[in-house]
Amino acid sequence: MTDEILYDQQAIGFLEHIWGEGFLSPGGPEEVARVIEGVDIAGKHVMDIGCGSGACAVLLTRDHGAAHVTGIDVEDPVCEAARHRAELEGVADRITIKKVTPGPFPFDDETFDVVFSKDSIIHIPDKVAMAADAFRVLKPGGWFAASDWLIGHDGPPSPQMADYIAEEGLEFAMASPRAYAEAMKAAGFEEVELVNRNPWYAGVAAGELAWLKGPERPALSDRHGKEFIDHQVAIWTKLVGVLESGEHCPHHIRGRKPA
DSSP states (O other): OOSSOSSOHHHHHHHHHHHOTTOSSTTHHHHHHHHTTTOOOTTOEEEEETOTTSHHHHHHHHTTOOSEEEEEESOHHHHHHHHHHHHHTTOGGGEEEEEOOSSSOSSOTTOEEEEEEESOGGGOSOHHHHHHHHHHHEEEEEEEEEEEOOBSSSSSOOHHHHHHHHHHTSOOOOOOHHHHHHHHHHHTOEEEEEEEOHHHHHHHHHHHHHHHHSTTHHHHHHHHOHHHHHHHHHHHHHHHHHHHHTSBOOEEEEEEOOO
8 A cells, every 4th residue: 555645535525425424435324234234233342444434433333332343444534534423423432443554453362243344445455364364353253244345256357447446546456256255264254145235336326426417516516626526427437337347346245253
């Protein structure tokens, strides 16, 4: 990773505008609930990988009853936003936000009951090392429950996907469902399950693109900057194409550490 800030205040403000306060990826509270469906969060200690601006940490404590959430991220702006959100929501005593450097998680073995992530481990290139380290910090019987942006195949991306990734400019490290499943199983996880969310987000993204290009565009340009919105339209146009082809395939990823 570079030292460039990928999620500055302008990007955070726009993504929260399109996806809701505190969210830097789509789906809101409903998608968080789907990711952890069937996983007992109440009274548990949770690590949130790539906590962003804090909406998920707040939801996991306030709405799902986690005893404590430790959110980690690599950039100051999002960590500051997450701490501020926890204060505003009155759950700062149950949320710790920690800026980390890329690499092994800075926690002891068997620290957490649940490792959670929403659409951020795309920025971690080594999925095998990530899965192994998530397994390490989980207590026996604990769950890994995440969503992430995947590519539908192994090997290099198609020219269309490569063009989209270049337009995003976010250092994406996409892996295939097969690669994720193998990484999880190699780490020692059982009950490994991957669920393809492409049909859902393909429709959502098409609606987002129509909104960006529609009657609201002048107001969006006034609020976020014309050049910035023009770039978002270019990104979403390419995003919709790779979602429609199925090459870009968001997934839910789950596994349990043996008791």
